[in-house]
Amino acid sequence: xxxxxxxxxxxxxxxxxxxxxxxxxxxxxxxxxxxxxxxxxxxxxxxxxxxxxxxxxxxxxxxxxxxxxxxxxxxxxxxxxxxxxxxxxxxxxxxxxxxxxxxxxxxxxxxxxxxxxxxxxxxxxxxxxxxxxxxxxxxxxxxxxxxxxxxxxxxxxxxxxxxxxxxxxxxxxxxxxxxxxxxxxxxxxxxxxxxxxxxxxxxxxxxxxxxxxxxxxxxxxxxxxxxxxxxxxxxxxxxxxxxxxx
Ligand SMILES: [Zn+2]
Numbered sequence: 001x002x003x004x005x006x007x008x009x010x011x012x013x014x015x016x017x018x019x020x021x022x023x024x025x026x027x028x029x030x031x032x033x034x035x036x037x038x039x040x041x042x043x044x045x046x047x048x049x050x051x052x053x054x055x056x057x058x059x060x061x062x063x064x065x066x067x068x069x070x071x072x073x074x075x076x077x078x079x080x081x082x083x084x085x086x087x088x089x090x091x092x093x094x095x096x097x098x099x100x101x102x103x104x105x106x107x108x109x110x111x112x113x114x115x116x117x118x119x120x121x122x123x124x125x126x127x128x129x130x131x132x133x134x135x136x137x138x139x140x141x142x143x144x145x146x147x148x149x150x151x152x153x154x155x156x157x158x159x160x161x162x163x164x165x166x167x168x169x170x171x172x173x174x175x176x177x178x179x180x181x182x183x184x185x186x187x188x189x190x191x192x193x194x195x196x197x198x199x200x201x202x203x204x205x206x207x208x209x210x211x212x213x214x215x216x217x218x219x220x221x222x223x224x225x226x227x228x229x230x231x232x233x234x235x236x237x238x239x240x241x242x243x244x245x246x
Contacts, residue, residue, distance in 0.1 A: 003064045007031070008077070010117050011056045012101050014038075024052050024071065025101065026060065027117055032108040033101065036062060036069045048074055055080035055093055055121050080121045082128045089128045092141035095245035096120060099145055099229075102239045103152055112151050120144040123209045136213045138222055141245035143204040143212050145229045150205060154236045156180035156228070158202050163188060170195040174228050176235035191231075197224035222246040 009026040012033070017023045022041045026034045040046055051058060051074050061073040083089040100117060104110060120140065127136050149155060157180035160167055166183045175182050175190035181198055182188050200217050204225070207215070226246045233239050 004061065004072070005030070005064070006059065006061045008114075008118075009034070009058050009060045010114075010121065011052055011054050011058065012097050013054050014052060022052070023068070026058075026062075026071075027100065027104075027114060028060070028062075029111060029114050030109060032110045032113070033104045033106050034062065034069050035106060036071050037065075038071045051076050053079075053081075053084060054097065055084055057118060057121065078122070078125070080125050083121065083124045086128045086137075088134055088137045089124050091243065092137040092245045093121065093124055095138075095241075095243040096141045096144045096148075098243045099233065099241060100148060102241075103148065103233075103237060110151075113148065116144060116147055116151065119209055123212070127213065132213050135217070135219070135222070138245040139204070139215060139217070140209060140212045142222065142225050142229065143207070143209055146201060146205045147209075149229070149232055154232055155205075156201075156232060158198055158205075161186055168198065172198055174231065176228070176231040191227070193228065194221065194224060196221050197228070201225055201228065219246060 007028045007030040009028040012025040012027050014022045014024040020040050022038045024036050024038050026036050028034050041048055057078040059075045059077055062069045063072050083093050124140060161183040162179035163182055163186040168181045168183055172181045172193050173190035174193040175188040178188040182190055200221055203215050223246050226244060230241050233241050
């Protein structure tokens with residue numbers, strides 16, 4: 001690989017490095033998550049201006065360093081500013097980005113995860129601009145969470161009990177440790193999961209992000225789905241998700 005290269009990237013977040021510099025976490029098409037130094041970003045005249053806000057979709061040129069990459073140019077493809085300026089969309093977006101940032105390793109190429117991220121942000125922006133029902137925004141984040149867990153290999157089994165193979169019937173329970181929804185015959189460290197939450201999880205996994213607005217559920221069901229996602233992340237990844245989209 002050349003030491004200078006161009007790729008597409010989405011800004012996940014940033015923090016200050018020295019007085020004038022920042023570390024910006026980019027999620028790139030070619031190399032996955034890349035911590036990148038941006039020099040002089042705090043100067044008023046910074047050539048990168050507002051292009052390094054979270055959610056911004058860019059064409060970037062990077063110089064590969066020993067431990068960190070350095071940003072040499074950035075051109076905006078889409079700002080996704082509508083989502084950043086809308087409180088519920090901002091929360092939904094940050095919630096998904098937080099999971100993605102913690103689930104992925106630096107410099108691990110994940111093109112399908114990258115495509116999911118771009119599609120998620122595009123859809124979030126489209127929903128905000130179309131004044132869709134407010135419940136759609138957290139549901140979109142839950143759908144992206146589940147699709148990310150599927151890509152990462154942590155897909156929960158939802159239709160058959162992973163312990164005995166029986167098909168799941170109402171009322172069901174959920175256990176991340178056992179691998180998904182479990183039947184009532186099997187003993188496991190599990191919490192109750194309504195049939196509505198179970199079928200919602202299946203729909204959020206199987207339907208494209210663009211079909212999420214057609215899925216209508218109440219906030220209690222959304223919270224059940226979020227709890228199942230948190231349990232999967234806690235058990236398989238050892239991470240506690242703190243930014244709830246619901
Ligand atoms: Zn069972």
